[in-house]
Amino acid sequence: MRAITWILLLVSTLSFAQQTVSGVVKDADTHMPLAFASIIDSNGQSQIADVDGKFTIPAKAKNEKITVSYIGYQKKEVKIGTEKFVTILLFAAVKKLEPVVLGKKEDPAYDIIRRVIASKENNNPQQKLKTFQFKAYNKLIVTANPDSIDGKIDSVFIKKNDGPPLAKPDSSSFRFKKIISSQHLFQMEKVSDFQFADRRLKETVRGIRMSGFDKPVYEVVAFNLQSFSVYDSKYELFETKYNSPIANDAFSDYYYHLLDTVKIGGRETYLVYFFPKRKYRKTGLQGLLYIDQESYAVAKAVMRLRTVLDVTATHEFEYIPEEKIWFPTNKEFKIVKGKNDEDIRILGETFKFDADGKHTKRKKQSSDFTYLQSKYWYFNREYNKPVTISKSSVIMHVKDDAVNRDEDFWNQFRKDSLDSRSRQTYIALDSIAKKEKVEKKLRIGRKLINGYVPIGPVDFDLRYLLSYNNYEGFRLGAGGITNDRFSEKYRVEGYTAYGTKDGNFKYNIGTAARIGRFSNSWIGGAYTDDVREIASTSFAIDKRVFKLYDPRPINLSTFYAYQTWRGYIETKIIPKTESIWQLSRSVVEPKFSYIYQANGKDYTKFNMTTAMVSLQWNPFSDFMQTPNGKVEIEKRYPKFTFQFTKSLPGVLSNDFDFGKIDFRTEYQKKYLNGQKTAVFLEAGYAFGDVPLTHLYNTSPNSLTKDKVLQRLTLAGKNSFETMYFNEFFSSQYVMLQLKHGFKRVELFKKVRPSMVLVSRMGWGNMEHPEQHFGIAYKTLDKGYFESGIELNQIFKGFGLSGFYRYGPNQLPRFEDNISIKLSFILDFGI
Structure with a gap:
């Protein structure tokens, strides 16, 4: 739609306009419409009635005779007068056509x-x-x-x-x-x-x-x-x-x-x-x-x-x-x-x-x-x-x-x-x-859908207003980015936030200049002082997604602080791709009890100087070039995302020599009956000396509580709903998610849930576990499996889902393998 x-x-x-006369062609005996009957005017111009036998004659055909014919029926001449609607009845010939059997x-x-x-x-x-x-x-x-x-x-x-x-x-x-x-x-x-x-x-x-x-x-x-x-x-x-x-x-x-x-x-x-x-x-x-x-x-x-x-x-x-x-x-x-x-x-x-x-x-x-x-x-x-x-x-x-x-x-x-x-x-x-002021209202509406409120030359970012997690408590903030009213060649962006629990301010400031219009290429730099979830997978090229809520961070408690200088180029110069090429220098400090041993030293704080390229490739999508830049106008699957990160030994006091390769692909298939199948695959491989903060946790989303209802939280998008936070860590992993959604079914008035069957599975390994101290965890070498049912949009955007953990990492108590989640899907219709 x-x-x-x-x-x-x-x-x-x-x-x-144009004035017209409408009509319908029917069987004279049964009064059933005759699909695709032929109508020819006195000038020899012809048209075909639609599947319901309906047709429309332009004003110039008034007061003229038309000839109506249909195979197996007698032709009929009809004079069009001043009426606005005519019913034309055709009599069958000697015998009617046999239906296709x-x-x-x-x-x-x-x-x-x-x-x-x-x-x-x-x-x-x-x-x-x-x-x-x-x-x-x-x-x-x-x-x-x-x-x-x-x-x-x-x-x-x-x-x-x-x-x-x-x-x-x-x-x-x-x-x-x-x-x-x-x-x-x-x-x-x-x-x-x-x-x-x-x-x-x-x-x-x-x-x-x-x-x-x-x-x-x-x-x-x-x-x-x-x-x-x-x-x-x-x-x-x-x-x-x-x-x-x-x-x-x-x-x-x-x-x-x-x-x-x-x-x-x-x-x-x-x-x-x-x-x-x-x-x-x-x-x-x-x-x-x-x-x-x-x-x-x-x-x-x-x-x-x-x-x-x-x-x-x-x-x-x-x-x-x-x-x-x-x-x-x-x-x-x-x-x-x-x-x-x-x-x-x-x-x-x-x-x-x-x-x-x-x-x-x-x-x-x-x-x-x-x-x-x-x-x-x-x-x-x-x-x-x-x-x-x-x-x-x-x-x-x-x-x-x-x-x-x-x-x-x-x-x-x-x-x-x-x-x-x-x-x-x-x-x-x-x-x-x-x-x-329609153009202004439309511009504001489009910004709001993406989570911005435009005020003059600045788009204020709604993401930074309020959020919550177990480390910062309530996170209050403000942020934004300049728009084309400020400049089409330059931009400035930033944010600031305050955590009521940790009592610290966080902030970011950055600027960039446009160096290519057709390729929408920008060169820029930024400084960030903030915190981030440990072992989380993050693709720098991912588009900004606005959510009224972000469910996973609510239950997070393990973060690391980082101060990062970075310079970057983002471009679409390679056909059907978007990419970011980046150099950065970070000071990283875990905000939980953790020691990392490498090079014969114990690290509780470390320096990282890295080069990274992050690339999104949509080979089957179609793109449009406008005066404002390149736009993906026809999204087709599969889509592929690659990211490669490599530390630079000996540069700006870098502590570790390591590399990371991350990959993700998505596929969707929609069916004529309203159903949809989706496949999501994500994998990562870290090699060299990599601290736990920068490894992989495969997106857990369950609390360590005894009762099922105590673990009732909001469902994530591609997260393991039965996996506890900090339960598993990996240096190499692969995660597969299969979803099949059925057509919405009306149970009661205004209650029309969409049922989705979900299965997730993951495998992983931890190299050099002896280097990590201070946090207990398991590995995914035997695999992890969960399946469940989502009932989305039961009423308005609200839904409910249930998942069950099984396989080698199943827990002894039956109820500990069950996870019930709330969901909310906001559908803007576009």
């Missing part, structure tokens, strides 16, 4: 689809053509058809005290129709260059205009509402991938039915209807494929998804004789409200599609009429000519001057001239946005 969230957030923040004679559509699959390599432009390039104009609107809204001013009666009922006008539909008759709710235009070479397709955005915004919201610009190619084995529709109806294994997922033969561009095509094979796959694709009878290429495609939202994607092509290929000419995406028994809330109550109601009828609301439509026009196409793609590591590049295009630029490239409603949309929404 990320894409629609951002668009509807903009719509709801900013505000709240396994075991009977195979529908000829199956042989057609087999030929399509076998011919994909020769018909897919991205496989047959070495290079191609074209320009594209895109227009996206969120709007409604004024003619579909009643717009009456009704009255509702309100009883006040003991007096007579008072009539109060209910004019919401009237106001909505008045607004939508003169403008859209949201509008965006985009002009791009598409280039294809070396099996890569890149979009360069030359112009972008978004109603209500001087600078566009780049998350909206990057929306990939539908796949570019219909030949992809996984077809993407509204940010979800589905098995394509022409994938190599498509017959396991779809039924096919030959409807008719029609002409497209003067060439004969088969019209094939496809629909999900498994009845339980209510979210499977269905639609139409127009297949060239000679080449078995796709000449047109209609993909549809019917869930709580009704999504339709259309691809149109033109036959290029010299290349003997069908090349895309435009694509269109439309989303309207589907059937939903509950309100669809996005960003809380910011925007919602109202529920239909399971047992009661309700008056239609504005969300019943609202729809989103995006259409691309492709032009100036060139094939098999030399193409050089610059900065090919990003799939979309928004040029710096794209937001400053004048009206002459837009008039040059627009393929859909702006009508009065579209022109008024820019005027009205730009005015509203300026008056209501």
Whole structure:
């Protein structure tokens, strides 16, 4: 839902044509809708009704005759008058079509689809053509058809005290129709260059205009509402991938039915209807494929998804004789409200599609009429000519001057001239946005989601306000970082905190300068005087994550103090990576009873001078380059994180010669039925003289208490919930976590838990245990195992989970192996 969230957030923040006639085609005897009936006007222009038999005729077709046909039924001519909705009944021909039934004679559509699959390599432009390039104009609107809204001013009666009922006008539909008759709710235009070479397709955005915004919201610009190619084995529709109806294994997922033969561009095509094979796959694709009878290429495609939202994607092509290929000419995406028994809330109550109601009828609301439509026009196409793609590591590049295009630029490239409603949309929404300071509110909202409160040139960091642990007690503090209002080339950041239990102040101060815009490279330095959990695994490249609470530190009592000077470079210059390269010098002092023996000495305090590189590699993700930097717009798995740390012997009084190699990978797979599988693997290897403070504890999260309820705490993210703090330490370890989440189930009204099955296991070893004194611990050489069930979001964001420890490190008492945890998941909807 990320894409629609951002668009509807903009719509709801900013505000709240063409005349048409709608209709439906039905069987005259049964009154059942006839899916994909053909409608042809007097000018020969044709369209196809949707899966419900519904269609819309533009105003220019009024008072003209249309011809409606459907295979197996008699054709019918209908004159369109002044009515806004027509029902067209078709009578069956001599005999009706037999339904597709396994075991009977195979529908000829199956042989057609087999030929399509076998011919994909020769018909897919991205496989047959070495290079191609074209320009594209895109227009996206969120709007409604004024003619579909009643717009009456009704009255509702309100009883006040003991007096007579008072009539109060209910004019919401009237106001909505008045607004939508003169403008859209949201509008965006985009002009791009598409280039294809070396099996890569890149979009360069030359112009972008978004109603209500001087600078566009780049998350909206990057929306990939539908796949570019219909030949992809996984077809993407509204940010979800589905098995394509022409994938190599498509017959396991779809039924096919030959409807008719029609002409497209003067060439004969088969019209094939496809629909999900498994009845339980209510979210499977269905639609139409127009297949060239000679080449078995796709000449047109209609993909549809019917869930709580009704999504339709259309691809149109033109036959290029010299290349003997069908090349895309435009694509269109439309989303309207589907059937939903509950309100669809996005960003809380910011925007919602109202529920239909399971047992009661309700008056239609504005969300019943609202729809989103995006259409691309492709032009100036060139094939098999030399193409050089610059900065090919990003799939979309928004040029710096794209937001400053004048009206002459837009008039040059627009393929859909702006009508009065579209022109008024820019005027009205730009005015509203300026008056209501929409861009400022949106900027503040985005900062708040990430845990910042922007005040002038500084973003104050909410993480530092308040926390608690057993060593510091309540930790009170303040911190922040300068934003682009201060400078786009320089930044200053820092924090200070005070522990009520240890009575000490902690602080950090740092500054950095930007040395590369495309690579978003910074060089900086910082000084920190603070405390940290012992033996904790920390990847320097990890993105900042804001939490209303951080559960694990609450129960921590073993820390070490450190004073660190560091210089660093952070960059995204390596394709699909983020990295930090760092030199640091630290003075480390354990804040618990501990002695480390090395080089014939006993150390209770030590110096460390180290070099480190920390790298996040997302090889399967897609990235967009904007004037503000590089953004990951399509997160795909697996992802990999590497970190290598090496001490520098003899440099700045460094005490130890050691190294550390850390690795982490994550994988997620989402299923059409709402379930999700996640795999998390983390490993570390420390060699040389490494004190306990910098080894590994594998993230324990259980208290050493006798009773189960005494150990009741908040659950962590990737922690061992039955492992006691400081129970195990390792110099080498590997940890594996497997999770499988099921679709949320409604138990009672507003009680809809999401059940997740979890298993965790870890193995480790401690080299040179004789060097560590002052703390008792065990090793993971025999392995550690726990499994459990999470019931997340039982009510609102609150949940409950239970885990059980088993295997070689199982404890003698049964109840000591059980851990019960509370959880809270805050879902912003994006």
